[in-house]
Amino acid sequence: MEYFLGIDYPTLWFLIVGALLSAYGILEGFDLGSGSLHIFLRQDQSRRININAIAPIWDANQVFLIIGGGALFAGFPVMYAALMSSMYIPFMVFLFFLVLRAMAIKYRSAEDKAWWRTAWDWIYFVSNVSISFLLGVVVGNVLQGLAIDKDLEYKGGVFFGFFSFYSVLVGLTSVSLFMMQGAAFLLLKTQDKLYARLTMILRNAVVFFLVSFSFTSLYTLVFIEGVVENFREEPEYFIVPVFTFLAVANIPRLIRQKKYELVFVFSSLTTAFLMMLVALQLYPVLLPSTIDSKFNITIYNAASSMKSLEIMLLFAAVGTPLIGLYMWNLYKTFRGKVELDDFSY
Amino acid sequence: METEILARIQFAFTVAYHYIYPPLSIGIGLLLVIFHASYLKTGDKAYENLTKFWLKIFALTFGYGVATGIIMEFEFGTNWAVYSRFVGDVFGSALAAEGLFAFGLESTFLGILLFGWNRVSPKMHFISAVGVLLGSMFSAIWIVVANSWQQTPAGFHIVGEGLNARAEITDFWAMVFNPSSVDRIIHVWQGAFLAGAFMVLSVHAYYIYKGKFVEISRKAFKIALVIAVVFSLAQLLSGHSSADGVAKNQPAKLAAMEGHYPANSPADLYLLGWVDNEKEQVAGIAVPGGLSFLIHQDFNAPVQGLWNFPKQDRPSQVNAVFQFYHIMVAIGMAMIALTLFALLMWFRGKLFDSKWLMIVFIFSVLLPQIANQAGWFTAEMGRQPWVVYGLLRTSDALSESVKANQVLFSLILFFVLYTLLFALFLYSLNKKITTAEDLQPTA
Numbered sequence: 001m002e003y004f005l006g007i008d009y010p011t012l013w014f015l016i017v018g019a020l021l022s023a024y025g026i027l028e029g030f031d032l033g034s035g036s037l038h039i040f041l042r043q044d045q046s047r048r049i050n051i052n053a054i055a056p057i058w059d060a061n062q063v064f065l066i067i068g069g070g071a072l073f074a075g076f077p078v079m080y081a082a083l084m085s086s087m088y089i090p091f092m093v094f095l096f097f098l099v100l101r102a103m104a105i106k107y108r109s110a111e112d113k114a115w116w117r118t119a120w121d122w123i124y125f126v127s128n129v130s131i132s133f134l135l136g137v138v139v140g141n142v143l144q145g146l147a148i149d150k151d152l153e154y155k156g157g158v159f160f161g162f163f164s165f166y167s168v169l170v171g172l173t174s175v176s177l178f179m180m181q182g183a184a185f186l187l188l189k190t191q192d193k194l195y196a197r198l199t200m201i202l203r204n205a206v207v208f209f210l211v212s213f214s215f216t217s218l219y220t221l222v223f224i225e226g227v228v229e230n231f232r233e234e235p236e237y238f239i240v241p242v243f244t245f246l247a248v249a250n251i252p253r254l255i256r257q258k259k260y261e262l263v264f265v266f267s268s269l270t271t272a273f274l275m276m277l278v279a280l281q282l283y284p285v286l287l288p289s290t291i292d293s294k295f296n297i298t299i300y301n302a303a304s305s306m307k308s309l310e311i312m313l314l315f316a317a318v319g320t321p322l323i324g325l326y327m328w329n330l331y332k333t334f335r336g337k338v339e340l341d342d343f344s345y
Numbered sequence: 346m347e348t349e350i351l352a353r354i355q356f357a358f359t360v361a362y363h364y365i366y367p368p369l370s371i372g373i374g375l376l377l378v379i380f381h382a383s384y385l386k387t388g389d390k391a392y393e394n395l396t397k398f399w400l401k402i403f404a405l406t407f408g409y410g411v412a413t414g415i416i417m418e419f420e421f422g423t424n425w426a427v428y429s430r431f432v433g434d435v436f437g438s439a440l441a442a443e444g445l446f447a448f449g450l451e452s453t454f455l456g457i458l459l460f461g462w463n464r465v466s467p468k469m470h471f472i473s474a475v476g477v478l479l480g481s482m483f484s485a486i487w488i489v490v491a492n493s494w495q496q497t498p499a500g501f502h503i504v505g506e507g508l509n510a511r512a513e514i515t516d517f518w519a520m521v522f523n524p525s526s527v528d529r530i531i532h533v534w535q536g537a538f539l540a541g542a543f544m545v546l547s548v549h550a551y552y553i554y555k556g557k558f559v560e561i562s563r564k565a566f567k568i569a570l571v572i573a574v575v576f577s578l579a580q581l582l583s584g585h586s587s588a589d590g591v592a593k594n595q596p597a598k599l600a601a602m603e604g605h606y607p608a609n610s611p612a613d614l615y616l617l618g619w620v621d622n623e624k625e626q627v628a629g630i631a632v633p634g635g636l637s638f639l640i641h642q643d644f645n646a647p648v649q650g651l652w653n654f655p656k657q658d659r660p661s662q663v664n665a666v667f668q669f670y671h672i673m674v675a676i677g678m679a680m681i682a683l684t685l686f687a688l689l690m691w692f693r694g695k696l697f698d699s700k701w702l703m704i705v706f707i708f709s710v711l712l713p714q715i716a717n718q719a720g721w722f723t724a725e726m727g728r729q730p731w732v733v734y735g736l737l738r739t740s741d742a743l744s745e746s747v748k749a750n751q752v753l754f755s756l757i758l759f760f761v762l763y764t765l766l767f768a769l770f771l772y773s774l775n776k777k778i779t780t781a782e783d784l785q786p787t788a
Binding site: 042055056057059060062063064066067070071073074075076077080081082083085086087088089090092093095096098099102103106107110118150153154155156158159238304305307308311312315316318319321322323324326328329330333334341342343344 | 405408411412413415416419420421422424426427429430431432434435436437438440441442444445446448449450452453454455456457460461462463464465474504509511513514515517543604686715744745746748750751754756758759762766769773
């Protein structure tokens, strides 16, 4: 085993994949969230603003899906293969809506006819909600574990194997989390009447999140096996659930004080902390086996060779700052409230 | 139907569909950068208008490229789990490099390019155009590297046995510069430049034919024509070099490309033909010993034929490989003839005089598209029955837990989606060309 700063390579790569997926959760979280609120914005103009709020940046946000997926493939091919093939239907439907959503962004405002816009509005809304939901469903399945056998292959139900009460719960939680994130983001991008309407929408989204989050947490603690094990062994891990709780609790307070920029920050932190919770709960497992814990897919039996991990750590060291620089440049260019011009959708 | 067939159809379908768009966006991207640079250099309003007009078409193709490209990254894992485990260590780093060094660049500058015209300086806008073009070209590098590794694996060793075997990287640069990478990257880039150049030629030929935006269209046409001449000629060289590589590294594929069965005998070069895979012979018009000459500069030199390989190691669809290859070559020749002829007319000062030449150019947009597709099918079907040449069979690479009905379901899903999208693509392309607000002369 190779080490860097006392951390073994698979663990480092686990952290990198986790960081990339968290970045995806935060950035695409507001894209997907604003889209999931689309239908609740009543006027054509508001919907145009909603789409143009993310138009210049959503492609860049999606970089984290590509890299996160690529990093999982490259770092933990065994996990990649097991997860994608066992979650076949959710991923295929996810991809279907991902493409449809991209098209809705492009085409929604391309024609002036009412039926055209209404049709794309609904496609856009349904796509965003479905994508958010399916991401949660996959996370739910990972937390719950899958029927992985001794060859680290999936042996469970094939068509609807992904459906369980718990995975639906986690799916709803991710929809609500992204809605909260999306509403907070839109408050940074809008003004006047639309802004006022969004403050109401944000309140509802937060309530939706608090309810589904509490219920899911409770269910996880009571019914999901082994979730507290890691925390029992490493008591200092407890700081993360405490921080998660504090971040969540702070959001209603900030809304009362009308500090909406900070709502966005704390909503992003909530996403990051939740991802950390998932990571701590699992580590060093990537996918628990429901057949026997001997067959768990872990970062060690799923990892690529040390050589490969080392090459990619170098890549990450060079590539990540570059992408950070490009992103900073992009976000700086489009900071501030949305203004529609000739180039808008 | 069997899972394997369905999964192969699905992959071929989604890749072929995807492969319409990235070459177009690389090619149009190149023209866009040239138009933009000409505008910055000369301050000529015509070039600004061309930049704005082509930017919209570029945005359309680019969006389609990204949306359909994501599908494939996931398909590796969903449909081809054994393959993913086998190649992850090697292939993964190329894919990760694509994300970090190519996709990150293109996607972040894309936003500024598309929406930043009123927000950034013309120079920054130009830099964004260059960033997106470079990003998309880098993207092609890494994707072609990953694919080339499957064609001619290098820089790895095998760990484990049977279906648990996997390739582990031993030499990163040997993996990147595997024997077929460089030839294939150049071939793909040039194919992309041609796709873009012929798109520009087609649209502006249409305007010239219709007598709309004639002045500006002549400028654009000439620039695109130069690019088309240069790269259709260069493609001949790169094609030849690629074929040499195939002869050396994938002899069974080369034999299938020419339908050459007899073991180690001189091989003919077919202009046209039909392969009967049952009788193992070809009917058609051939230059005797032509292939031997191209590969060894000797009409009598022996070339390995399909009989050199056990039946289970030969491509099963020899006729398809043969036909796709010949279509690609024939179109390549047609592009050379057409562009050289147009160049001649230009030197004589008659380029825009004949209406029929403009009509030919209107339809010429299909040539590089068909050639690119045919080339891709030649490369991929010619590699069969291997998904990783000589190492992993396609039939062994499937996900074990995935059943035929799942693959059928997703195949139908994507078929419906892509049909709808293609209709939308043609519709909005047509609309952009017919309205062309940006090309309207400003008062």
